[in-house]
Each structure stands twice: as C-alpha cells, then as structure tokens.
Amino acid sequence: MPVNIIVCIKQIIDPEIPASQFKIDPGTKRQVQGSHSLVISAYDQNAIEVAVQLKEKHGGKVTAVSVGGASAATALKSALSMGADEAILVDDPAIVASDQQGIAHVLATATQKVGVFDLILTGCVSGDWGDRAVPAFMAEELGIGCVGFVSRIEAKDGQVVLRRVVEDGYELIEAKTPVLVSIISDETNTPRYPKLKDIMAAGKKTIPVWKAADLGVDSERIGAAAARALITDVYLPVKESKCEMIEGDTPQEQAVKLAARLRELKLI
Amino acid sequence: MDFELSEEQKAIQTMVREFAEREIAPVAQELDEREEFPADIVRKLADLGLMGILFPKEYGGAAMDYISYALILEELGRYDASVALTVESHNSLCSNHIYLAGTEAQRRKYLPQLASGKVLGAWGLTEPASGSDAAGMQTTATLDGVHWVLNGTKNFITQGSVAGIYVIMAITDRSKREKGISAFILEKGTPGFRAGRKEHKMGFRASDTAQLIFEGARIPKENLLGELNHGFIDTLMILDAGRIGMAALSIGIARGALEESLKYAKERQAFGQPIANYQAIQWKLADMATEIDAARLLALQAADLRDRGQPFTKEAAYGKLFASEIAMKAASEAVQIHGGYGYIKEFPVERYFRDAKFCAIGEGTSEIQRLIIARQLLGRSYI
Missing domain, CATH: 1.20.140.10 (Butyryl-CoA Dehydrogenase, subunit A, domain 3)
Structure with missing residues (x-):
C-alpha cells in the first residue's frame, strides 16, 4: 500500500563549527551565521532517508516542507535530490521569531494544505535550539498521534510499526496512520549521498513558496508578539580549567594524595 | 563575468566533499601504505554517477559540465589524489575519447559499461621510450583481413591492470610519423593482450599503474576509434x-x-x-x-x-x-x-x-x- 509522507526539515547554521567561532547576536539572541554554511539539521536528514526508503518499498509520495527564509530552498533542493518528490517552502516575515508553538501551528497548517498524508516525519531534535518541542505541538495541532525518537518504521495494512529508541533498548509501537513520528539516527537511516543526476533533476524542480495567508494561519499565534516562550539570554558556557600539581616523594605517596584530593572534590 | 557557482554546482561540490570526508579520508592513508586500489570506493562513486561524469544520459552518463567536473576532482583530490586520478583518467581519457571520437555503435557498446563503474577504463599513449613525443611510438597496428593486430608495449598506464576497456594508440602508417597514429578499443581478455608489471610508485600509490603488453593482439576491424591515422x-x-x-x-x-x-x-x-x-x-x-x-x-x-x-x-x-x-x-x-x-x-x-x-x-x-x-x-x- 502506498505511503504518503510529509517530512518537515529545518535549515540551520552548520553545528560542526568550532566553539571558538560560535557567535551570538546580543540583540536578537540568535547565532550569527557569519561565513558559516547552512545545512539541514542532522536528524531531519535521517527523517528524509526514512521517508524515501518507505516510498521505495511501498510507493507513495514524499513531500518536504520547511519554514524559513529564501536560503531554505537549498535545503529543500537537497531533500529533492535525496528522493523527495515535491518540496514546499513556507517563507513569510510574519513567521520570523515565532516560538515553538507558532512554528508548529504554521507547519500543521502547511501539512493540511499539502493534503492527504499517512505519516509526518521530523527529526527528533533540531541541531540548533534542541527544544524537541515542535513535533509534539504539531501533532496536537493536527489532532493525530505522536511517537518520538523512532529509528525504524515498517508500514503494513494502514498502520505502522515504529521502533522507538529507549534507554537500554527499544520499544515496538503499532500506530494507526496518520501519525507524526520524530526520527533518530540509526544504521538503517544514514542519509544517502545524492547522485549527480538527482542533483540536476532537483535543480530543475520548482519549489512553491507559501505565505502565512495561503495557509489560513492564525496571525495571532505567530511572530514574536505571540510567543509564549521568551528567550531572555543566550550565552556561551565559559570553560575554566586550572592545573593542580600533587606533590609527594614517592609515586605511592603521590597516588594516595591524588586519590584523597579526588575524593575531597567528590569526583570519586 | 560571474564567479558564482550555480546552485547545482554547489550541491555537487557539497555532496562530493561530504563523501570524500566520510568515505575516503578515513582509509586514504592505509590504501597508500598498502598500494591498494580503492575498488570499494570506485563502486560507490559509480553509483553516484562519478564514473560517467562528462557524457550524455543516453550513454548512461551524468552529462555534467567541466566546471562541475573540476569541482568534483578538487574535492576528491583534497583527501586522496589516487582516487581522484582514477576518476580523472577513467573519465577524461578513456571514456571521453570513446565519446568524442567513437561511432554511435562504439558509444552505445562501451560508455554505459564505463559509466556503471562495473568496468574501468584505461588509456594507453605512453611507451617505454616515448610519452608526449608521440612520433617515437613503437606499438604498431596492422590490418589483417577483418582484424587489427597490435604489437608493442605501453608503459605507466593508469588502471593498467584493473581496467576492462582500453583505448590504445598505435602506429598505422610509420611514414607519416605522428600523423600515422590511430586509436583502438581493446577489451580485457583479448588474446595476445595482457597487463604486465605493476609499478611501485613514490606517490599515487593507491592508483593502479601498469605496463600493457601486446603480442599479436587481434581486435575486430570495427574497434578502430576515430578516423584512421587521426589518433x-x-x-x-x-x-x-x-x-x-x-x-x-x-x-x-x-x-x-x-x-x-x-x-x-x-x-x-x-x-x-x-x-x-x-x-x-x-x-x-x-x-x-x-x-x-x-x-x-x-x-x-x-x-x-x-x-x-x-x-x-x-x-x-x-x-x-x-x-x-x-x-x-x-x-x-x-x-x-x-x-x-x-x-x-x-x-x-x-x-x-x-x-x-x-x-x-x-x-x-x-x-x-x-x-x-x-x-x-x-x-x-x-x-
């Protein structure tokens, strides 16, 4: 049975940059992009891979959706080159500075406009803010079930079997579709490298840009004014290190003193 | 003048960079040390379309432009020059020669195999006593009925011992010096043709370099590549x-x-x-x-x-x-x-x-x- 999937992806500043190059704008409390490249948040790439594998196995359609600025079209092209059939960008200045509930509201309305779907996939946590909040808020908006931290999905007879990663193992959850699933990485969902021909084909596809008004978004629920969560400060943790020499005439004495000091510091 | 790469060119650059960082960089030093041909990497590159970069889709190629080609080779060369040379010689020399000079039948027969990476291409110009001085070439091709018969030795041939399809330059009219040279397509397993000594090199040690030996190697007449004496x-x-x-x-x-x-x-x-x-x-x-x-x-x-x-x-x-x-x-x-x-x-x-x-x-x-x-x-x- 074909599976129609919507994958929500987020473009973020490459999180692999060295901490020394991480800068925060004191006014907006957001990371400064500078010369750093933009990438698809890592777990969102796993979500695309899961979606494309399901489509390859069962048929159906994969639609990638992203809320972001014009640059997010590059992330969507990347999703297309990995095998998504269509991609939609939701870009509207009114959405900027929305909190997690605002973004979830926008994404939920966008998925409703896409139409019929069996699965909505997201990454389990974004590589920038790491709130893990949007998937659950979004499922709530849509009135569908939500299962988080899933590494594998099997589809059969109008339902899905989800392998949810938990401490020390995994749970198998049967869920009726439609359902929203957030994806965690696994050896079976390592994002594929797009082939040259697929990159070229993706380049030729048009990505529709939807505005908040196209989606029937409640304008009272988006933007900075509607945000229920307010970020008051963002700072880089300061790492302090100091060196303490343990004296002693013999190695044995040094070891005893070291053990005593570590215990004093409650490190052992 | 526009110094900006297209979105597709940037995407190709990113893809190859990520592939090289994750799949090639961790093994490059070991491959060099062991003088081991990167067969697994080549298979993966073929799957991505990198063994048929330059020629059109109807022959299984990716129909890329030369800017993209240059970006790809820079990214591969960044971590492993041997892998880059394998891709370069396979695409630039053997495949491109068949694409640019080949008949429609030759293109259809050989290019899809080369693009798939199941068969690698090699290109033989250099000999023990000649390189860029092509007029000093000794390898000959003589027409015998419906066959060309090749005799001679080629030296320092990239993919020499691992290729399946070879483009070989040989003298067809010695009196015309370099204007008496023709190109031929040979397949591995042709009687009278074998790869000789594999070279142990200072660098590019994971790239395969070998001698090719032709001792009455007979190939069909239609394997002449391009016009006679135009090689x-x-x-x-x-x-x-x-x-x-x-x-x-x-x-x-x-x-x-x-x-x-x-x-x-x-x-x-x-x-x-x-x-x-x-x-x-x-x-x-x-x-x-x-x-x-x-x-x-x-x-x-x-x-x-x-x-x-x-x-x-x-x-x-x-x-x-x-x-x-x-x-x-x-x-x-x-x-x-x-x-x-x-x-x-x-x-x-x-x-x-x-x-x-x-x-x-x-x-x-x-x-x-x-x-x-x-x-x-x-x-x-x-x-």
Whole structure:
C-alpha cells in the first residue's frame, strides 16, 4: 500500500563549527551565521532517508516542507535530490521569531494544505535550539498521534510499526496512520549521498513558496508578539580549567594524595 | 563575468566533499601504505554517477559540465589524489575519447559499461621510450583481413591492470610519423593482450599503474576509434580537456596541504605560543592560499571556456602547469610547517608531498605545458 509522507526539515547554521567561532547576536539572541554554511539539521536528514526508503518499498509520495527564509530552498533542493518528490517552502516575515508553538501551528497548517498524508516525519531534535518541542505541538495541532525518537518504521495494512529508541533498548509501537513520528539516527537511516543526476533533476524542480495567508494561519499565534516562550539570554558556557600539581616523594605517596584530593572534590 | 557557482554546482561540490570526508579520508592513508586500489570506493562513486561524469544520459552518463567536473576532482583530490586520478583518467581519457571520437555503435557498446563503474577504463599513449613525443611510438597496428593486430608495449598506464576497456594508440602508417597514429578499443581478455608489471610508485600509490603488453593482439576491424591515422590529433584534443582535470586534482592536493597546515599551526606550540602566531608561518600560509585561489581561477577559466565551446588549449595548459607546480610548493611548505611530524606517515602531508610531485609529470610534464603555451603564443613556425 502506498505511503504518503510529509517530512518537515529545518535549515540551520552548520553545528560542526568550532566553539571558538560560535557567535551570538546580543540583540536578537540568535547565532550569527557569519561565513558559516547552512545545512539541514542532522536528524531531519535521517527523517528524509526514512521517508524515501518507505516510498521505495511501498510507493507513495514524499513531500518536504520547511519554514524559513529564501536560503531554505537549498535545503529543500537537497531533500529533492535525496528522493523527495515535491518540496514546499513556507517563507513569510510574519513567521520570523515565532516560538515553538507558532512554528508548529504554521507547519500543521502547511501539512493540511499539502493534503492527504499517512505519516509526518521530523527529526527528533533540531541541531540548533534542541527544544524537541515542535513535533509534539504539531501533532496536537493536527489532532493525530505522536511517537518520538523512532529509528525504524515498517508500514503494513494502514498502520505502522515504529521502533522507538529507549534507554537500554527499544520499544515496538503499532500506530494507526496518520501519525507524526520524530526520527533518530540509526544504521538503517544514514542519509544517502545524492547522485549527480538527482542533483540536476532537483535543480530543475520548482519549489512553491507559501505565505502565512495561503495557509489560513492564525496571525495571532505567530511572530514574536505571540510567543509564549521568551528567550531572555543566550550565552556561551565559559570553560575554566586550572592545573593542580600533587606533590609527594614517592609515586605511592603521590597516588594516595591524588586519590584523597579526588575524593575531597567528590569526583570519586 | 560571474564567479558564482550555480546552485547545482554547489550541491555537487557539497555532496562530493561530504563523501570524500566520510568515505575516503578515513582509509586514504592505509590504501597508500598498502598500494591498494580503492575498488570499494570506485563502486560507490559509480553509483553516484562519478564514473560517467562528462557524457550524455543516453550513454548512461551524468552529462555534467567541466566546471562541475573540476569541482568534483578538487574535492576528491583534497583527501586522496589516487582516487581522484582514477576518476580523472577513467573519465577524461578513456571514456571521453570513446565519446568524442567513437561511432554511435562504439558509444552505445562501451560508455554505459564505463559509466556503471562495473568496468574501468584505461588509456594507453605512453611507451617505454616515448610519452608526449608521440612520433617515437613503437606499438604498431596492422590490418589483417577483418582484424587489427597490435604489437608493442605501453608503459605507466593508469588502471593498467584493473581496467576492462582500453583505448590504445598505435602506429598505422610509420611514414607519416605522428600523423600515422590511430586509436583502438581493446577489451580485457583479448588474446595476445595482457597487463604486465605493476609499478611501485613514490606517490599515487593507491592508483593502479601498469605496463600493457601486446603480442599479436587481434581486435575486430570495427574497434578502430576515430578516423584512421587521426589518433594523435584526437589525442591532443583528449589531453587538452584532461588538463582541466589534472589541474583540479592538483588544487585538491594543495588545498589539503593548506588545510592541514592551518590546523597544525594553530595546535602546535613553540616558544610558548602557537606557531600560527609567527610571521614565518603566516607568510607561508598566505602564499599557499593565494596560489591555490589563483590556480583554481585558471582551472575554472579553462573549464568555462570548454563549456562554452571556446578554444581552451592555452588556458588548460596554464591551469595544469600552475596548479601542479603550486601543489608541489604547497605540499613542500606543509611538510616544513609540520617539521618532523611532516616527515612521518602519521600526518597526511607526507603523502601529499609524494603525490604532488606526480602532478607536474603526468599527462604532460610542466615542460610540455610550457611548450604548448609558447606554441599558442608564438605560432608553430617558431618550434
């Protein structure tokens, strides 16, 4: 049975940059992009891979959706080159500075406009803010079930079997579709490298840009004014290190003193 | 003039960079050490379309432009020059020769196999006593009924012992010197044809280099590639485009040397501070970066001319000459910046140094590049 999937992806500043190059704008409390490249948040790439594998196995359609600025079209092209059939960008200045509930509201309305779907996939946590909040808020908006931290999905007879990663193992959850699933990485969902021909084909596809008004978004629920969560400060943790020499005439004495000091510091 | 890459070119660059970082970089040193041909990597590259970069889709190719081709080879050369050379020689030389000079039947028979990567391509011009001096070629092809019969030896052939399809240049009319040379397609397993000694090289050790031996090798008459006695003219055309690839590969090595040096200079302390604080190091890094960018601009200029169907012989030679020479210089400076650690195999710059030397030799030495440029400047009457 074909599976129609919507994958929500987020473009973020490459999180692999060295901490020394991480800068925060004191006014907006957001990371400064500078010369750093933009990438698809890592777990969102796993979500695309899961979606494309399901489509390859069962048929159906994969639609990638992203809320972001014009640059997010590059992330969507990347999703297309990995095998998504269509991609939609939701870009509207009114959405900027929305909190997690605002973004979830926008994404939920966008998925409703896409139409019929069996699965909505997201990454389990974004590589920038790491709130893990949007998937659950979004499922709530849509009135569908939500299962988080899933590494594998099997589809059969109008339902899905989800392998949810938990401490020390995994749970198998049967869920009726439609359902929203957030994806965690696994050896079976390592994002594929797009082939040259697929990159070229993706380049030729048009990505529709939807505005908040196209989606029937409640304008009272988006933007900075509607945000229920307010970020008051963002700072880089300061790492302090100091060196303490343990004296002693013999190695044995040094070891005893070291053990005593570590215990004093409650490190052992 | 537009220095901006297209979105697709950027996406290709990103894809190959990520592939090289994750799949090639971790094994490059070991492959070099063991002189092991990167067969697994080549299979993966073929799946991505990198073994049929330049020719059209109807032959299984990816129909890429030369700018994209140069970007791909730079990214591969960044971590493993041997992998880059495998891709370069397979695409630029063997495949491109069949695509540009082949009949429709030859294209349909051989190019899809080459693009799939199931069969690798090799290209044989160099002999024990001749290279760019093609008139000194000894290998002959004689027509015998419906067969061409090849006799002779080819030397230093990339993919010599691992290829399945070979393009071989041989003399068909000795009286006409280089205008009596023709090209032929040979398949592995042809009676009378075998790969000889595999070379043990200073660098590019994971790239396969072998001798080819023809002892009455009989191939069907229709395996003549291009017009009779037109092989050398076609060869010059193939080598022109190949130089874009060799330039890009060289830039990859130079960039590797710079990136490793930047990293090391920030980490390594001397006299109480990182060596990056010293102008002696800073100037080396600044020169490396400047020269790499200049080389890249030259290579991309040649690629752009080729893509637009303009003459590019001189510009491709500029690119190959400059990029290969600054690769050696950058690798040498990288070893110097690393000091003793640059001289041992635990750091990759030692390999880059050995690899870089070849770039100013393979597919036409620096001296030949200067000859080509001078001829373009002066005209052939000043030879």
